[in-house]
Amino acid sequence: MSACFKVDKNFDIKLVPYSPIQEKDPLEARIQFKNTGDEDGEMELCIRLNGEVIDSQKVFVKKGEYGFVRCFPDITGKIGKNTLDVNGELVEFEVVREHPVLLDGGFVMLGPPNDRKCCITYTPEVKAMLDSDWSDYIDDLHHMRQTGIIIMVSHQYERLYYVDDLKVTAHYDGSKLYPKSDILASDPIEAILTAADRNGQHVFIGVGNNYGRPGEPEDIEELFERYHSHQSFYGWYFACELNMEEFKPEHWDKLQRNTAKARALSPAKPILMSPYCQPGPEFIEYIEQHDLFDIMMPQDFVGQNRFTLADSRQQNITLLAYCKKSKKHLWANCEAFNFTAENVNLVGNGALSLLVPRYKNGGMDGEEGFIQQMETVRPYVEKIMNFMFSGFFATPNARIKAGGSAAIKQYTDYMAYQNAVLEGKR
Numbered sequence: 001m002s003a004c005f006k007v008d009k010n011f012d013i014k015l016v017p018y019s020p021i022q023e024k025d026p027l028e029a030r031i032q033f034k035n036t037g038d039e040d041g042e043m044e045l046c047i048r049l050n051g052e053v054i055d056s057q058k059v060f061v062k063k064g065e066y067g068f069v070r071c072f073p074d075i076t077g078k079i080g081k082n083t084l085d086v087n088g089e090l091v092e093f094e095v096v097r098e099h100p101v102l103l104d105g106g107f108v109m110l111g112p113p114n115d116r117k118c119c120i121t122y123t124p125e126v127k128a129m130l131d132s133d134w135s136d137y138i139d140d141l142h143h144m145r146q147t148g149i150i151i152m153v154s155h156q157y158e159r160l161y162y163v164d165d166l167k168v169t170a171h172y173d174g175s176k177l178y179p180k181s182d183i184l185a186s187d188p189i190e191a192i193l194t195a196a197d198r199n200g201q202h203v204f205i206g207v208g209n210n211y212g213r214p215g216e217p218e219d220i221e222e223l224f225e226r227y228h229s230h231q232s233f234y235g236w237y238f239a240c241e242l243n244m245e246e247f248k249p250e251h252w253d254k255l256q257r258n259t260a261k262a263r264a265l266s267p268a269k270p271i272l273m274s275p276y277c278q279p280g281p282e283f284i285e286y287i288e289q290h291d292l293f294d295i296m297m298p299q300d301f302v303g304q305n306r307f308t309l310a311d312s313r314q315q316n317i318t319l320l321a322y323c324k325k326s327k328k329h330l331w332a333n334c335e336a337f338n339f340t341a342e343n344v345n346l347v348g349n350g351a352l353s354l355l356v357p358r359y360k361n362g363g364m365d366g367e368e369g370f371i372q373q374m375e376t377v378r379p380y381v382e383k384i385m386n387f388m389f390s391g392f393f394a395t396p397n398a399r400i401k402a403g404g405s406a407a408i409k410q411y412t413d414y415m416a417y418q419n420a421v422l423e424g425k426r
Contacts, residue, residue, distance in 0.1 A: 002037050002038070002039045002041060003035050003037040003039050003040060003041020003042070003043075003061070003063065004035065004036045004037035004041075005033045005034070005035060005036070005037075005041075005043045005061070005067075006033070006034075006036070007031065007032075007033050007086055007087050007089050008089065009086070009089040009090065009091050010231045011228075011231070011266075011268075012031065012032045012033060012089075012268055013029060013030070013031050013032075013084070013086055013089065013091050013268065014029075014030045014234065014235070014268045014269060014270060015027065015028070015029055015030075015084075015091065015093055016028045016030060016270050016294065016295065016329050017329060017331075017382040017383055018093075018147070018148075018202050018234070019092075019093035019094050020093070020094040020095070020096045020099075021075065021093060021094070021095050021096070021382075022095075022096060022097070022098050022099055022382065023075060023076060023077075023078070023079060023095055023096070023097055023098070024098070025075075025382045026072060026324070026327065026329070027072065027073050027075050028070055028071070028072055028327070028329070029047070029070070029071040029072075029073060029084055029086070029091075030068070030070055030267070030268040030269075030270065030294075031045070031047075031068070031069045031070075031071065031086055031268060032066045032067065032068050032266065032267045032268040033045070033059075033061070033066065033067045033068075034061075034064075034065070034066050034067075035061040035062065035063050035064065035065060035066075035067065036064075037063055038063060039063055040060070040061070040062045040063055041060070041061065041063075042058045042059065042060050042061070043058065043059045043061055043067050044058050044087075045057055045058070045059060045069060045086070045087060046085075046086075046087055047071050047073075047084070047085070047086050048084070048085040049073045049074075049078075049082065049083070049084055049085075050078070050082055050083055051083075051085070054071070054073055054074075055069075055071050057069070066264070066266075066267050068263075068267040068268070070327075072327070075095050078095045079095050079096065079097060080094065080095060081093075081094055082094070082095060099378070099384075100421050100422070101371070101374045101375050101378050101384075101421065102145070102374070102384070102418055102421055103144075103145075103146060103334075103374070103384055103385070103386055103414070103418075104146070104147055104148050104383040104384050104385060105141075105146045105147055105148025105149055105150065105201075105202075105383065105385050105386075106146065106148070106149075106150065106336070106385045106386035106387060106388055106389050107150045107151075107152045107385070107386070107387050107388035107389060107390070108137070108149060108150070108151055108152065108192070108388065108389050108390045109126060109152045109153065109388055109390040109391070110126070110151065110152075110153065110154075110156070110171040110181075110183060110185075110188050110189075110390075111123065111126055111127045111156060111171060111181055111182075111183045112156065113156060113157045113158065113159055113160040113211070114158060114159055114182070115159045115160055115161050115162075116160055117352055118339065118352075118353055118354055118355045119355055119391075120354065121354050121355055121356055121391060121403060121404070121406075122355070122390065122391025122392075122402040122403045122404075122407070123391075125391070125400050125401065125402035125403070125404075126183075126390050126391060126402045127182065127183045127184060128184055128400055129183070129184065129185055129188070129400050129402070130184055130185050131185045131186055131187060131188060131190070131191040132191070133185070133398075133399055133400055134185060134188040134191040134192055134195070135191045135192075135194065135195040136398065136399070137389075137398065138191075138192050138195035138196055138199065138201065139195055139199065140395045140398065141201075141389060142195075142199040142201060144393075144411075144414075144415065144418075145418065146201070146389075147200075147201055147202060148201070148202050148204075148234075148383060148385055149192060149196060149201055149202070149203045149204070150203075150204045150206070150237050150272070150385060151189060151192060151203065151204065151205050151206045151237070152206045152210065152237070152239055152388065153171070153206045153208075153209045153210065153239050154170065154171055154172070154189060154205060154206050154207065154219070154223055155168050155169065155170050155171070155177075155178055155208075155209065155213075155215065155219055156168070156169060156171060156181060156209055157169070157209065157211060157213070158181065158182075160211060166213075167179075168213070169181035169182075171183055171185075171188060171189065172186070172187040172188070172189055172190070172226070173186045173187055174187075175222065176222060177218060177219065177222055189205065189223075189226075189227060190226075190227070193227055193230040193232050193233060194230070196230075196232035197230055197231050197232045199232075200232075201232055202232060202234035202235075203230075203232045203233055203234055204234060204235045204236060204237040204272050205223055205227065205233065205235075205236060205237065206236075206237045206238075206239045207219055207220055207223070207236055207237065207238055207239060207258060207262075208238060208239045208240040208258075209239050209240070210239050210240070210241050212240060213240060214238070214240045214251075214254045214255055214258060215238075215239070215240070215258055216257075216258070217257050217258060217260075217261035219258075220236070220258060220261045220262055220265065221261065221265070224265045224266065228265075228266070233269070234269065234270070235269045235270040235271060235272055235294075235295075236262050236269060236270075236271045236272065237271075237272045237273075237274075238255060238258065238271060238272070238273045238292075238293065240254075240255065241274065241275065241276060241299070242273075242275045242276075243275065243276060243277050244275045244276065244277050244278065244279040244280060244283045244298070245277035245278050245279070245280050245283070246277070246280075247280055247282040247283045247286065249282075249286055252286060252287075252290070252292065255292050256290065256292065259271060259291060259292050259293070263291075270293075270294035270295055270329075271292070271293040271294050271295070272293065272294070272295040272297055272331070273292070273293040273295070273296065273297065274297045274298065274299055274333050274387075275296075275298060275299070276298065276299040276301060277301075278311070278314065278315055278318070279298075279315070279318050279319055279322070284318075284322050287322070287326070288322070288325070288326055293328070294328060294329060295328065295329045295330075295331055296319055296322075296323055296328055296329065296330050296331070297330075297331040297332065297333045297385060298315055298316070298319060298332075298333060299333050299335065299387070300312045300315070300332065300333060300334050300335055300373055300376075300377065301335065302334070302335055302368060302373050303334075303335025303336065303337045303338055303358060303370075303373075303387075304335060304338075304339060305338070305339075305360065305361075308368065309368050309372060309373065309376045312373065312376050312377060313376050313377075313380075316330065316332070316376075316377055316380040316381065317380065320380045329382055330380060330381050330382060331381050331382055331383045331384070331385060332374075332377035332378075332380075332381040332383070332384045332385060333385050333386065333387055334370065334373040334374055334377065334384060334385070334386045334387075335358075335373070335386070335387050336357065336358055336370055336386045336387060336388065336392045336393070336410065337355050337356065337357060337358060337387065337388070337392055338355075338356055338357070338358055338359055338360045339353045339354070339355060339356075340353050340354045340356060341353030355391070356392075356403075356406055357392045357393075357403060357406045357407055357409070357410035358370045358410065359406075363410075363413070364410065364413040364414060364417065365413070365417065370414075371417060390402055390403075391403040391407060392407050392410055393407055393410055393411040393414065394407035394408045394411055395408070395411055396408050396411075396412070
């Protein structure tokens, strides 16, 4: 049989950023090809952009393993429709002059720990959503022009505080690793991916959680086994939120096993991370020397009132220089929430401070409102995501309206702004 290779455009070729792409963005084509033969061998790869050969090479691949190539097509002057041809597999994409100041996507949360008090504004409703509700919600986001969906956490702690052992649960039935969480949906991840397949959306699946758990390679294996057949499964989100300023390398070291596992299973799928604070020199030096992720998406901290817009701008200026040097990608994570208390201890769970849609500093549109957050980051980033949709953007006609009237208002305010932008009125 010898070596045998095949490239499937729906699973083996990922464009970062995905289409549409700004002319100034560093387009990356991530191409994988598995040797399914019974011998080691070489893959002859020919890559064309609009019919012109831009890369041609032979790649040696051991039997049973993936070969992988990163290609950076020059899209300068290529406004409009384009075609990338990889050994006859055609991937079409669009190049635009620049994106409007609008959201491209954001996070959905399937259910926080049961004792996370600040989340009570939306936890009961989110956990009551059925698979059909999640499918409808992804359709709602599609109608909202949202092309990127980040499933924040797949495996979450049951409780976070005052417990001897942190019990991990799975947000889907049938896990071989963890008991099922108490959400009512059977498998919201499957529902989200199926709807996104239909809508042409791009989904990141969360690994680990946002309370310090990096996750395990076995988590990635199970998630990949369950969901790899979905075309919308675009990449991984490493949910462990880490500090770029008070840098602790041992926390980042824990992610290396997960990166290696994700690369082995499907090297074309990009890895997204969303750390916080200003990036310090130790952090920059570390990530230049370690392959942990492909897309840097810093928390803008404006919703938490821990950053001003000026701070957010400086954060992006610093990280853009790193991304250009290291051939990584810079996306934005604009916080679509506020805490009701003035000061919030994110580690503790004491005085009640609730997570609610943006209302401080202008709310949606004001001195340092949500629109101004997007305006601040737009010149530096490829995509604008937000934290988050669940509980903070609710459509008026949804069966379950997580976040209540405040989330409906934020949704309608954003849609009014988006319509004004698309009509050229802003």
